[in-house]
Structures are given as C-alpha cells and as structure tokens.
Amino acid sequence: MKTSSFLYPLTGMAALASLASCGSEKQAPKQYNIVYIMTDDHTAQMMSCYGSRFVETPNLDRIANDGVIFTNSFVANSLSGPSRACMLTGKHSHANGFTDNTTCVFDGSQQTMPKLLQQAGYQTAIIGKWHLVSLPTGFDHWEILPEQGDYYNPDFITMDNDTIRKEGYVTNLITDMSIDWMENQRDKNKPFCLFIHHKAIHRNWLPALEDLPLFEDKTFPLPDNFYDDYEGRPAAAAQEMSIWKNMDLIYDNKMDRADKTSPLKERYESYIGRLSPEDRKVYDDFYQPIIDDFYKKNPQGKELAEWKYQRYMRDYAKVVKSLDENVGRVLDYLKEKGMLDNTLVVYTSDQGFYMGEHGWFDKRFMYEESMHTPLIMHLPKDFKAKGEIPQMVQNIDYAPTFLELAGAPIPEDIQGVSLVPLLKGEKPADWRKSLYYHFYEFPAEHMVKRHYGVRTDRYKLIHFYNDIDEWELYDLKEDPTEMHNLYGQPGYEKITEDLKAELVKLQTQYKDPIEQKLKQAKEAAAPAEK
Numbered sequence: 001m002k003t004s005s006f007l008y009p010l011t012g013m014a015a016l017a018s019l020a021s022c023g024s025e026k027q028a029p030k031q032y033n034i035v036y037i038m039t040d041d042h043t044a045q046m047m048s049c050y051g052s053r054f055v056e057t058p059n060l061d062r063i064a065n066d067g068v069i070f071t072n073s074f075v076a077n078s079l080s081g082p083s084r085a086c087m088l089t090g091k092h093s094h095a096n097g098f099t100d101n102t103t104c105v106f107d108g109s110q111q112t113m114p115k116l117l118q119q120a121g122y123q124t125a126i127i128g129k130w131h132l133v134s135l136p137t138g139f140d141h142w143e144i145l146p147e148q149g150d151y152y153n154p155d156f157i158t159m160d161n162d163t164i165r166k167e168g169y170v171t172n173l174i175t176d177m178s179i180d181w182m183e184n185q186r187d188k189n190k191p192f193c194l195f196i197h198h199k200a201i202h203r204n205w206l207p208a209l210e211d212l213p214l215f216e217d218k219t220f221p222l223p224d225n226f227y228d229d230y231e232g233r234p235a236a237a238a239q240e241m242s243i244w245k246n247m248d249l250i251y252d253n254k255m256d257r258a259d260k261t262s263p264l265k266e267r268y269e270s271y272i273g274r275l276s277p278e279d280r281k282v283y284d285d286f287y288q289p290i291i292d293d294f295y296k297k298n299p300q301g302k303e304l305a306e307w308k309y310q311r312y313m314r315d316y317a318k319v320v321k322s323l324d325e326n327v328g329r330v331l332d333y334l335k336e337k338g339m340l341d342n343t344l345v346v347y348t349s350d351q352g353f354y355m356g357e358h359g360w361f362d363k364r365f366m367y368e369e370s371m372h373t374p375l376i377m378h379l380p381k382d383f384k385a386k387g388e389i390p391q392m393v394q395n396i397d398y399a400p401t402f403l404e405l406a407g408a409p410i411p412e413d414i415q416g417v418s419l420v421p422l423l424k425g426e427k428p429a430d431w432r433k434s435l436y437y438h439f440y441e442f443p444a445e446h447m448v449k450r451h452y453g454v455r456t457d458r459y460k461l462i463h464f465y466n467d468i469d470e471w472e473l474y475d476l477k478e479d480p481t482e483m484h485n486l487y488g489q490p491g492y493e494k495i496t497e498d499l500k501a502e503l504v505k506l507q508t509q510y511k512d513p514i515e516q517k518l519k520q521a522k523e524a525a526a527p528a529e530k
Contacts, residue, residue, distance in 0.1 A: 031121070031191040032380050032405050033343040035330065036398070038087075038195070039323055040080060040129060040202040041363065042349035044374040046320055054220060054355070055317045059328030063347055064376045068385045068423065072392045073375035074435055074455070075351045078363040080202075081106070081131045082440075083350040083395060088112045088138075090399030090414035093438060094512050098132065100441035106132035111411060113399035114138035114193065120408035123190050125181050128174040128197035135161070141185060143177060145170070149199045151206035153274045167276075169208045171200045171319075175326040179333050193402060196330065200323045201353075203361070204252050206271060207318035209279055212286040214321060220313040222306065225481050228358045232485040233472060235464040241354070241362040241446040243312060244305035252361075253311045254287050255294050309356050316355070331378075344405060345378035346398070357481065364448040366437045366462050367482050371455070377423070384425030391422055391431045392457070415510055433457070436506040438514065442466060452514060454503040461487075461499040465518060473499070 251264030
C-alpha cells in the first residue's frame with residue numbers, strides 16, 4: 001500500500017481521528033460522510049462562483065462561498081465514460097481500461113474507490129448517470145440511467161436489473177431518490193459515500209417545463225473567437241462540433257416541423273414523445289411560436305450561426321437553473337439534519353464544455369474550456385482551507401482524497417494525489433507542476449483527433465496522432481484562448497524541448513505506452529514506404 005500519494009505522507013489514523021466528526025460513535029477513528037455531486041458537461045464559465053458573465057448559480061455559490069473553489073481543476077480525458085472511470089479508479093484511462101465511449105466496457109471486477117470505501121466500513125450508493133456499460137460494482141445501493149438517460153419521465157435500472165420508468169424531470173427525480181436514500185434507506189450508524197450523478201447538463205438541453213420561459217429576453221454575448229478560422233491548427237479545423245455547421249436544428253435547437261427533416265429528428269421526437277399529453281401541450285405551446293418565427297425569417301450564414309448560438313445558450317442556461325435548485329435541495333437537507341459539519345460535499349462535472357468558444361459546443365479537446373472542469377467543496381468544520389485553491393488538480397485525485405478522509409490505505413497503483421493537504425489549508429512546496437491528458441475516441445462523433453499532451457502552469461503542448469501528426473504549443477499567459485500555435489516558431493525551441501521532456505516523464509510515471517506504440521507503428525510502416 002502506498003501513502004496518501006507519491007508526494008505526501010499519510011496523515012495517520014490518529015490525525016484522522018482528531019479530525020473526524022461523523023459516523024457511528026463506536027467507530028475509531030470516526031469518519032466523514034461524502035456527498036459527491038457530479039453533473040454532465042457543466043462548464044465553469046456557466047457558474048457565477050467562477051465569475052460567469054452568463055448566469056447566476058446561487059446554490060452552487062453557497063458551496064464555493066462557504067468552502068473552497070479550485071481554480072485549476074482538470075480532467076484526464078474530456079469525455080463522459082472515461083472521466084467517470086478515472087474518478088472511480090484514481091487512474092488514467094489507459095490504466096483503468098475505459099478509454100472511450102464507443103468501444104469500451106468498464107471492468108467492474110477491478111479495484112475501485114467505492115470498493116475500498118466499503119472495506120473501510122462505508123456504505124456506498126450511486127444514483128443517476130453511470131454510462132460505463134457494465135452494471136455498477138462496489139455499491140450497496142444503485143439506481144442508474146440506461147446509457148445517457150432521458151430528461152422527461154426517464155427509465156432507471158435497479159439493483160434487481162429491472163428497468164422502471166419514473167414520472168417527472170430527471171434532475172428532480174435523481175435528487176428525490178438521493179435524499180430518500182439518505183433519509184430512509186441507509187444504516188445511520190455507518191458513514192456513507194453517496195454519488196449523485198446528474199444527466200444535466202448534457203446535450204440536447206431539454207429544460208424542466210416550468211423553466212421554459214426563462215432567459216428568452218436575454219441576449220448572450222458572442223465569444224471573441226466564435227468565428228475562429230483555425231489557422232495553424234489543422235486538428236481544430238477538422239472537428240465536427242461547430243454550432244454553425246454541425247448543431248442540429250431539430251435535435252439541438254428544437255425547430256421541429258412536419259415538413260422538415262434532419263439527421264437527428266427521429267431521436268429528438270422520441271425524447272419529447274415521453275411527455276404526457278398534457279405536458280407535451282405545454283412544451284409545444286412554448287416552442288411553436290419560435291418555430292414559426294424561425295422558418296418565416298429563414299436566417300442564413302452568420303445570422304443563422306448566431307441565432308443557433310442564442311437558442312443553445314438559452315436552453316443550456318435553463319437546464320443549469322434546475323440543476324442549481326436541486327443542489328440547493330441537497331444542501332438544505334444536510335443542514336436540516338445537522339450533517340453539514342460532518343460531511344464533505346463535492347460538486348464537479350465530468351468535464352468542461354464549449355459555450356461558443358472557437359465556434360463550438362461539446363468537449364473532447366485538450367483546450368482549456370473542455371480540459372478545465374469546475375470543482376467546489378463544502379468542507380467538514382475541522383478543515384481549515386477557505387476560498388480559492390490554485391494548485392493544479394485532476395479527476396484522478398478524487399479517489400485517494402476520499403480514501404484518506406475515510407482513514408483507508410491508498411493502494412500503490414492509484415495514480416492520483418490526495419487533496420487532503422490542500423483541504424487542510426496547507427501549501428505543499430512539492431505539489432505537482434504538470435498534468436497529463438490523453439483523448440482516444442476517433443474516428444467517432446464530432447471527429448476530434450486522438451491526442452495527448454502536457455499542461456504546466458503557463459504552457460501547454462499537444463500532440464495529435466493516428467491519422468495525423470501535428471504538434472501544438474500554447475502560452476496560456478499570453479494566449480489564454482489558445483488561438484496561436486507556437487510550435488516550431490523561433491524562440492520557443494527550449495520551451496518545446498523542456499515540455500517534451502516533461503511529457504515523456506509523465507508518460508513514464510503513469511506507464512502510458514503510447515509513445516512506444518507510435519514508434520513501433522512508424523518502424524513497421526518504414527519498409528512499406530521504401
């Protein structure tokens with residue numbers, strides 16, 4: 001077994017006992033409850049505690065204002081299933097085996113953080129989105145959405161492997177079920193770790209019916225690089241996630257009419273077809289005037305691109321509104337039951353998302369908007385940290401953090417770093433100085449090339465590979481929106497050399513075999529080229 005990380009010594013059982021305040025009085029050391037709330041595709045630029053210019057999120061702000069907000073929080077692979085696998089295992093995608101959503105099935109027999117928490121005496125439960133194909137293991141209770149799940153009257157798979165439909169809006173239902181488990185189903189003499197995994201705010205951004213009218217009078221500012229021409233960035237130019245060109249008018253923008261077709265029309269109609277006749281009338285009554293006006297005006301070119309952007313932003317913001325309210329319900333429950341002082345409440349997303357930056361929606365790229373993910377925490381009363389935490393952290397760090405809080409040993413093969421020293425208000429001088437990223441899902445939806453890279457406090461180096469061999473280098477201080485590829489530019493030779501060395505160091509540390517595979521592929525292709 002390893003210590004709390006490869007950088008930090010375990011605080012020890014005695015230290016944990018002095019901090020503990022929850023769980024059975026018979027247990028020694030006492031252990032904290034953990035409530036982990038994870039949404040899907042919620043970007044930091046759509047949270048007011050991160051300075052959003054778009055929306056207000058008062059309940060998420062409650063967590064940040066009362067606790068800590070990580071300003072440099074990142075994922076290891078910006079995609080739903082792989083991100084969840086990284087969180088559960090504390091390992092990068094190549095190490096946990098779930099590299100992409102299209103070909104992988106999560107190996108539930110492997111070591112996971114929930115299993116280790118169970119061994120430490122915790123009850124574990126997950127409610128909501130799972131998206132790892134195989135059924136959950138390591139949980140005392142679970143109810144999960146099939147695949148992506150539905151916003152309206154969704155199905156849930158139960159532990160009996162039955163699929164049941166529940167009436168209501170998915171964000172409300174997941175919160176109802178989570179509170180019910182805490183109140184009525186768990187053993188209150190044991191500590192618990194509850195994973196509340198929301199479908200929101202995933203595409204195609206279907207709002208709660210009562211929120212449909214919201215934001216209709218709001219015009220969202222267009223990002224400065226909305227009309228990015230991708231000069232010097234061929235991989236960025238090759239994607240298929242453009243709001244203008246790839247956002248589906250019916251599926252994404254809800255402009256459905258009997259005489260109109262689109263590639264995703266049938267799927268969209270199946271989603272809203274789940275509504276009851278009464279609710280469907282509310283839905284149609286809202287959208288029909290917008291549909292009529294759109295086809296009457298028939299916008300084209302940039303006018304169409306900006307119209308689609310506004311519809312996208314409004315729907316996304318409406319789904320955020322419901323999510324924020326439901327986070328507030330969980331906080332209110334914990335406060336009412338006197339549990340907040342004894343509970344770590346974590347709010348994060350499985351990755352970031354593009355709100356028109358570079359002209360895009362979706363995620364996948366190693367660029368900041370998708371690699372960066374929000375992370376805020378309400379801390380148990382004995383922890384000293386407050387406000388912003390600037391150290392670079394990653395979603396592989398959650399597993400060792402929860403294990404250390406539980407007083408459980410952290411296995412040597414976990415690749416993340418426990419955040420407990422940061423939560424205690426410490427500022428370790430030897431904290432990591434770089435992060436590793438690797439995206440695998442190509443060819444696939446949105447056609448983002450495979451790539452890996454390294455990010456430091458100031459620079460980012462990315463290598464796109466497979467059917468392409470392109471490098472990108474960015475100075476994040478001078479070019480925070482990553483518009484100017486500096487790779488190969490005079491004056492950046494030493495920076496590039498140092499970053500490549502750091503990249504190899506991280507690949508060696510995490511045992512990612514990609515460089516060796518690329519070298520072998522190149523050598524194998526050489527005779528054919530001759």
